[in-house]
Amino acid sequence: AQTVTQSQPEMSVQEAETVTLSCTYDTSESDYYLFWYKQPPSRQMILVIRQEAYKQQNATENRFSVNFQKAAKSFSLKISDSQLGDAAMYFCAYSRYGGSQGNLIFGKGTKLSVKP
């Protein structure tokens, strides 16, 4: 069974600085999708970024980028120029590739605090 591990329960960053959140996963499949979701205090789940495992190029979305290391089964999220609004729980998630089942497998989450 696939598993997702986030080893950092809490992280802190100064406003305008850069922070990296770690995620590792375990799967025997060669193709899959990886995601980072943000959950602010409102509890709304928001997709931050998505990576297809068959793509070697790391995904980027504005200030958010990932470092995808397939061989190491590592998928970290880098947030540049951190803003107060980035404070939230961040969840790494995995989904199998192909087929019609798109259910997500989540890590335990990392709580990110942003200091002014």
Added chain:
Amino acid sequence: DSGVTQTPKHLITATGQRVTLRCSPRSGDLSVYWYQQSLDQGLQFLIQYYNGEERAKGNILERFSAQQFPDLHSELNLSSLELGDSALYFCASSDRGGPYNEQFFGPGTRLTVL
């Protein structure tokens, strides 16, 4: 606002009771997912429906059941409730069922079992 609605927002009930959580997907989305978020178990996938049919099942207890109606809204039924069922229950929808389609999450229903 994701376009996914869930009712009620909060639900307080007693052990042994039965409750129904309702989800309306985004307009045009055929697939609905249910997730449970608790302190103990984190975020767990429960069940997926696609256009009225069950498509995938996760760690859903036998006391729990769900269905998707012809108008595509979905209901999650929780029965014989236990204290441990207290959690935030999310519904998410996507236009199709595959993982390449972004899932849009509703605001969740907070269930408290006393």
